[in-house]
Amino acid sequence: MPDDSGYHFDPDFIVDHLGDLGTGLLRTLAISAIGMAGALIVGALLGAISALRVPVARQLITVYVEVFRNTPLLVQIFFLYFALPETGLQLGGFTVGWLSLLLWGGAYNVENFRAGFEAVEGGYVEACRALGFPRLAAFRHVTLPIGARIALPSVTNILISVFKNSSFMVAISYPELTETAVNIVAVTFRVFEMFLAIGIVYLGLVWLMSLGARAVEGRFAIPGGH
Amino acid sequence: MIRSPGVDGPLAQSPADGQAPMVELRGVRKSYGTLEVLKGIDLRVARGEVVTVIGPSGGGKSTLLRCVNLLEPVTSGQVLLENEDLTVPGVDLDKVRRRIGMVFQQFNLFPHLSAIDNLTLAPRKLLRMSRDQAYERATTMLDRVGLAGKADAYPRQLSGGQQQRIAIARALMMDPYVMLFDEVTSALDPELVSEVLDVMRDLARSGMTMLCVTHEMGFARELGDRLVFVDGGVIAEQGRPADVLDRPQNDRTRQFLRKVLR
Ligand SMILES: Nc1ncnc2c1ncn2[C@@H]1O[C@H](COP(=O)(O)OP(=O)(O)OP(=O)(O)O)[C@@H](O)[C@H]1O
C-alpha cells in the first residue's frame, strides 16, 4: 500500500501476533475437525436410516434436516449459545462451536447420503437379495459402498463448508482464528494485513482439503467408470 | 451332478419315479394393486429339468420367475422347493434364496467389486467360507465359464457377455438346487450371445435344474426339456419344445411365434 493512502502496510506486525493467531487456528481446527467428523458420521447414519425407510425415525430425521437446512447457521449458533441456557442447558463456546457445525453439516450430509443411497440401481440390491443376503446385509455390502461413492463429492463439499463456517463463531466471541484476528485488529487497526493473512490461511487449508477430497475420490473410484 | 432317470422327456412334470419336483408352483397369483399379473400358475420343474419360458412382453414371465425365489411375495397360491412350502409363515426366505440361483438381463454384477470378489462375497459372508477356500472355488468357477484370466477385472471393464458369464458363476458359487434365468442374453450385442448360451448349455448338460425365460428359440428347442408359453398371466400352452414351436395348439402361441420367428 502506498504511503499517501494513509495506510502503512506492515507485514512484520503479523509476526508479533503469531502466538495468538496460532492458538486461534488450533481452535478453528479443533471445532472443524469434530464438526466435520460428526457431520460425516451423522450424515451417513441418518442418511442410511432414511434410505431404509425406517418408520418414525425417518420422519424425525426429515424434521431435523428441514429445520437445519432452512434456517441460517447464525440463528442456529445463537440458539445454542443464548437460547438453550434459558432451558437450563449452558454450553460453552467450544461446545457450541463444534456442535453447531456438526448439526448444520450433518443435516446437509443426511440429504447427500440419502440421495446417494437411493441412486443405487435397484438391480444390484436385488441381485444381492437373490443370493440370500438379508435386507440390512444387502444395504451394507451393496447400497452403502456404491451409494457412498455417489455421495462423496457433495459430502466433501459440505465438509469443506463446515470448515469455512467455523468463522461464524465470531458471533459468540469464541476465539478461533477469525475472532482472534478481529480482536487483534480492534486494538491495532492493522485491518489489511490481518485479514489478508487469515484469508491466505483459510485459502491454503481449503485448497489442501480439496486436494485430499479429490485423492479420496480417486482412491475409491470404480474401475471402468460410470 | 447326475440327471435323474425318467425326467428327460416332456412328461417330466410328473416324474415317473415318484420323485418330488425341484420347484413347484401351485395356483400362484400375483397382483400389484388392482393389476393381476399372474392369474393362477401351476408349474412343476423336475430335478435336472430345463424348462424354458416364452411369451409376449408384459405377460408375466419375469414376475413368475421372481415368485419362485419370492423376491416378489405371492398374493395367493404356493411355491414349493423340494416339497417345502415357502409361502407358509416362518420360512427363512434369505436362507432359501441361497439355494436358488438367479441371473438377470442386466447382469447386476456389483460394480465396486472385482470379478472374483463378486463371486466370493456371498459364500464368505453367508456361508462363512474361508477366504482361501472361497477364492479357490471362485477360481475354478471362473475357469468353468471361460474367464480364468479376468479374476481381478471390474465389471465395467468387461464386455456384456463376460459380465453375464461372471453373473452365472456368481450364482453357481452357492451350489443352487435350481437356476433362474431372466432373458440373460437380451441385453447383449448379437455376437456375444453365443458365449453365454454356451455356458448355459454346459450347465444344462451337467444336470442343473433350470427355469429360463428366453427369446432364444434355438436354445429352447435344443436344450429345453419343456417349453412354457406364458401370456396374460397364465400358462397358455406347454409341451415338448419342438411340438410347441412347430405345431402350436393355442391361437395366442401361434400369433406370438409368427412374430418372433419371422
Ligand atoms: N413392481 C411392479 N409394480 C407394478 N406392476 C408391475 C411390477 N412389476 C411388473 N409389473 C407389471 O406386471 C406385468 C408383467 O410384468 P413382467 O415383467 O412379469 O412381464 P414380462 O413377461 O417379464 O415382460 P418382458 O418380456 O417385457 O420382460 C406388466 O404389466 C408390468 O407392468
Ligand SMILES: [Mg+2]
Ligand atoms: Mg421380463
